[in-house]
Amino acid sequence: MREKILLIDGHSILNRAFYGLPDLTNAEGLHTNAIYGFLNILFKMVEEEKPDYLTVAFDLAAPTFRHKMYDAYKGTRKPMPHELRQQVPVMKDVLTAMGIPLLSKEGYEADDLLGTIAKRSEAKGMDVTVLSGDRDLLQLATDHICIRIPKTKGGKTTIEDYFAKDVEEAYQLTPLQIIELKALMGDTADNIPGLPGVGEKTATKLLLEYGSVENAHAHVEDIKPNKAKNAFLEHYDLAILSKELATICIDSPIEYDWEAARIHDLYTPDAYEFFKELEFKNFLSRFEETGNISKAEEYFKLLTDFTKTEEIFTLAKEKEEVGLELLEEKNQLLGLGLAYREGNNIEVHAILPQGFLTEDYLLDKAKMLCEQGKAVASLNIKAMLRHLDITHHTAMFDAQIAAYLLNPLKSEYTYDDIAREYLGEMLPAKEDLLGKLSYAKAALEKEEELAKSICYMAYTALKARQPLLDALEAVDMKKLYTDMEMPLLFTLSDMEKEGIRVNAEELKEYGEMLQVRITELEKNIWQQAGEEFNINSPKQLGVILFEKLQMPGGKKTKTGYSTAADVLEKLSGDYTLVADILEYRQLTKLKSTYADGLAGYIDKGGRIHSTFNQTITATGRISSTEPNLQNIPVRTKLGRLLRKVFIPKEGYVFLDADYSQIELRVLAHMSGDEKLIQAYREAQDIHRITASQVFHIPFEEVTELQRRNAKAVNFGIVYGISSFGLSQDLSITRKEAEQYIKNYFETYPKIKGFLDGLVQHAKENGYVSTMFGRRRPVPELKSSNFMQRSFGERVAMNSPIQGTAADIIKLAMIQVSHRLKEENLKSRLILQIHDELLIETAEDEIEQVSAILEQEMKGAADLSVSLEIDMHTGKSWYEAK
Structure with missing residues (x-):
């Protein structure tokens, strides 16, 4: 049986992956999409081909002889994008770590080396596969050399296979005539000029008739059409240059050791470390259990027995440090994870509410651990605080907030991400364990996997606590974490619990008022347009404005005319119809997002409880979701009127203060x-x-x-x-x-x-x-x-x-909230909107709360200019603002 060798054109496949995949970066900001795509196709090829030998060839950075020939003709070569260039050395390091030999030689391009080794291997009686996106390599195809070319169509990548017969079938030419074809028609992708005005169809016809560039030139007077004839007469030198550029050298003076290229285990410990660093989670399952994959699961236990659970909590009570996770979804407690050190190991337990292990029991135990003064590490302390009435103490540690400070550009901070980055461990992600199930559904359908998920959370929180603190210390952000972000967490938790009161009836009336105006605008728009159409359809609207009514400035895209706000705003001064459309859009957004949307968030007590997020924005600003109360419109009169529906409880007023500039x-x-x-x-x-x-x-x-x-x-x-x-x-x-x-x-x-x-x-x-x-x-x-x-x-x-402005208001929030509690006031901070604080203030505490706001907001930072605030009271947010 013939042995098989797989040869890969490194730069070609990297380049293809770079342009074919969306940009990816790891935690260090390294672009990784080309590396990821390269590895994807490498693994696919190895699985399909099952080769005995494997080598990857790269061009050197220095120009080769053929590059110089081209440069002399053309003058310049397009530089490689920085995002791709930085991935090349990393790709080489990864391949080396996998034990894959790399091939390059000064003065020769990668395809010269591939051609040389392909021909030598064929001569040794091997079957050869060459993987490249460069069709120049088709000239190498024989009965035992297969050129495989990746091709993307409709977002999917397929691989075209070319033996000699496949080349002849596809091009009507022999593999060696591919050189002649390139010489005549050129190839911009490969920097081959070709003959001006000669395309593939004409070039193929000429080669079928004359066989080669030189023979065609010998019969130049017989060539048709005249355009091709003139090209030969005027630019024959280009055809000869192009032929040299297209010809792959198959006898490069390169030393090659087949035994060194023999494939062994690609999934080495060194490669595993690279894959972790690059955050290629999808590939890590390929690595066998070699001590690299975390064995944390060995110490995971699901507790169902009440007596045993009591023993575990008693044991945990004596520990100086625990990992504690309350898994909740939509305010329903689904389980508790508990981790502590036992000798050199970390014991981890998951407890799901059942029998005597009730939700109240688990909450009591969690509170007991938190009030011990021990170091309690969690991935989401604020979620825990929704169920526990705990005041801030310095020993509590939130791993997500620490990870956010260290890299605020990520979209999420999951336990598997934190474990990979700060523990060097690869843990199965939530999706690996639960698929697309919510935690609540997993509690019903995948209890064992849910328990594992909870264990991983507690395990990671405990084990990552010190590495995260060390990392914060190393970049001088530990004080920011301990003195600002952690105290703020408790302030935000209090704000979420308090919520803000909404007059549901007035909200309904507000929606009805909007609907009256929306209906009126709808009729006006249809009347001015001369027909009824879907105003919310950009495609239909574009046709009305730019085709039927012939308005200027129409920009046609693949899906129709652009009707974006900036396009319409330029027309609104001259066309009442466009001004009405802009108002219609604004009011329909107000109605759907706020008048209708907010109604679903009002609880039985008539209050809305937004969630305030600390780990979303890159600048450190707090954001608000479910619902977003920081985005209540203020620029339009109708938008401002929405604030009228937010009211304080009986005997209270709103006190609103915001920083000036x-x-x-x-x-x-x-x-x-x-x-x-x-x-x-x-x-x-x-x-x-x-x-x-x-x-x-x-x-x-x-x-x-x-x-x-x-x-x-x-x-x-x-x-x-x-x-x-x-x-x-x-x-x-x-x-x-x-x-x-x-x-x-x-x-x-x-x-x-x-x-x-x-x-x-x-x-x-x-x-x-x-x-x-x-x-x-x-x-x-x-x-x-x-x-x-x-x-x-x-x-x-x-x-x-x-x-800095965001940091200042955070410090003000912490101090204002602290003072209200310290002075035993009934008033509470309930909302933060960027530079503005809203306090639900007892009527008999207005003077005292006003003084607190002024002192703490102005004194939040020591600047060379004073911090000034504007402060107002009112019986609604509208009046207070």
């Missing part, structure tokens, strides 16, 4: 710009004084328009606005906007230096920091894409400012 004040402090600091210290109208200085006019002569423009520049600078963005915002020319920004930086000279310094720091270190040490990585600055880099620069400028 906090981000600009933070900018003044962090930049150290004396002029901006002085303007704030003199309590001047900052936008008017900016207008005065930027437009070079006396302070008292500044018009309202000039003040508005200066305000746009002030806030735009904070967000790293470009001249184009400012010109769009102010409806001025780009040149005028450039001058505004130039004048601004001349007025406040230290601000430009500060912002440029942030970008430079991010480029050098990969991150920027807030005043309190919160880090925001900026991987976009390394992108080869100009738009991505520009976005990265704006992020680098804005994140320290926005993040």
Whole structure:
């Protein structure tokens, strides 16, 4: 039986994977999509081919002889994107770790080496498979050399196989005539010029008639059509050059050891470590149990016996550190996970509510452990606090929040991610154990797997506690974690429990009022359009506006005309119909999202309990979900009216306080710009004084328009606005906007230096920091894409400012909440909306709470300018705002 060798064109397959897969990055910000795609196809090929030998060939970075030939003709070669270039050395390291030999030689391209080894292997009596996306390699095909070319169609990758007969069937040419074909028609992908104006059809016809480039040229007067004839007469030298470029060298002076290429176990311990680092979870099941896969499950136990459970809790009570997980979904307790160290091992127990092991029993035991003062580690302490009335103590540890601080760019912080990154262990993810089942369904259908899932959570929380604390210490964020994020967790938990009261009847009336106006707008729109159509359908709307009514500015896409807000806003001033459509969209969104949407969240007590998230935004801002109460509209009159439905309970009022221009004040402090600091210290109208200085006019002569423009520049600078963005915002020319920004930086000279310094720091270190040490990585600055880099620069400028403002209000929230409790007040903090705090205040405590708000919000940070707040009371959120 013939042995088989598999030869892979490294750069070709990497390149294909890079452009064929969406961008992927690991925790370190390394792009990994090309590596992932390469490995995917490598494993597929090994499983299909079952080769005895395996080698991957790469081009060297230095230009080869054929590259130089092309460069001499063309002048330049397109550079490899940075995101792909950084993956090449990693790919080589991974292959080396798997024991796969790599092949490269100065002066020769990868396909020369593949051609040489393919022919030598065939001569040794082997069957050869060459994997490449380069069709030049078809010239190598024989009865024993198969060229396999990946092809993507409809989002699916298939592999085309070419032996000699397959080449002849597909191209009507012999494999060696593929060289001639490329010489005539060229190949832009392979940098082969070919003859101008000669396509594949004409080239094939010429070769079927004349056999080769040289023979065709010898009969040039007989060539038809005339276009091809003239191409031969004028550019024959190009055809000869192209033939040389297309010809693969099959006798390269490369040494090759077949025995070194023999496949052994690809799934080595070194390869496993690479796969973990690259976060290729899907591939890890391929690794046999070699000590690399976590054996944590050996110490997992599902407790069902009451007496044994009592013993375990008694034992855990004596431990200095425990991992504790309350698994809950929609406020239903589904299980408890408990982990503690026993000698060199970690014992882990899962307890599901059943029999005497009731929910109340488990909650009592959890509370007992939390109140012991011991170190209690969990993946989600706030979820635990929904069921337990526990005040903050420093020994409680939330692994998700710690992981978030260390890398705020991730979308989630699951136990398997944390274990992989901080413990070097690969644990099965929730999806591996439960599939797509919710925890509640898994409790009914997959009890054993659910128990394992709970165990992994408790195990990871306990074991990762110290590594996470060490990692925070290493980047100077431990204080941020202990003094800000952990106390805030308890404040947010209290806010979630309190909720906010809603007048359900008034909410219903608000929805009905919106519907009246929506119906009215619907009729007006149809009347102006001259027909009824689905206003919510962008396709139908595009046809009405840009085809039937012939409005200007129609941008046609694959799915029809764009009817995005920016397109319609440009038309709204000239067309009442478009203005009505924009209002219709706004009101239907208000009705569906708020008037109808909020109603479903009102509990029996008439209150809505939003969830406040600490681990969502990259800048450190708190977000609100289910429902999002931070996004209640304020810009339109109808939107603001929605706040009327939020009311305090009887005997209380709302006290609302928000910071005045906090981000600009933070900018003044962090930049150290004396002029901006002085303007704030003199309590001047900052936008008017900016207008005065930027437009070079006396302070008292500044018009309202000039003040508005200066305000746009002030806030735009904070967000790293470009001249184009400012010109769009102010409806001025780009040149005028450039001058505004130039004048601004001349007025406040230290601000430009500060912002440029942030970008430079991010480029050098990969991150920027807030005043309190919160880090925001900026991987976009390394992108080869100009738009991505520009976005990265704006992020680098804005994140320290926005993040510092977010940190300040967090500190204020913690202190305000603490003072309300410490002074035994009935009033409670119930809502945070970016720079605004809302307190449900007992009527007899208004004066005291107002003083607390003023002291704690103004004193939350020591800046070179004062922190100022605006404060109002009211019998609804609308009145208080």
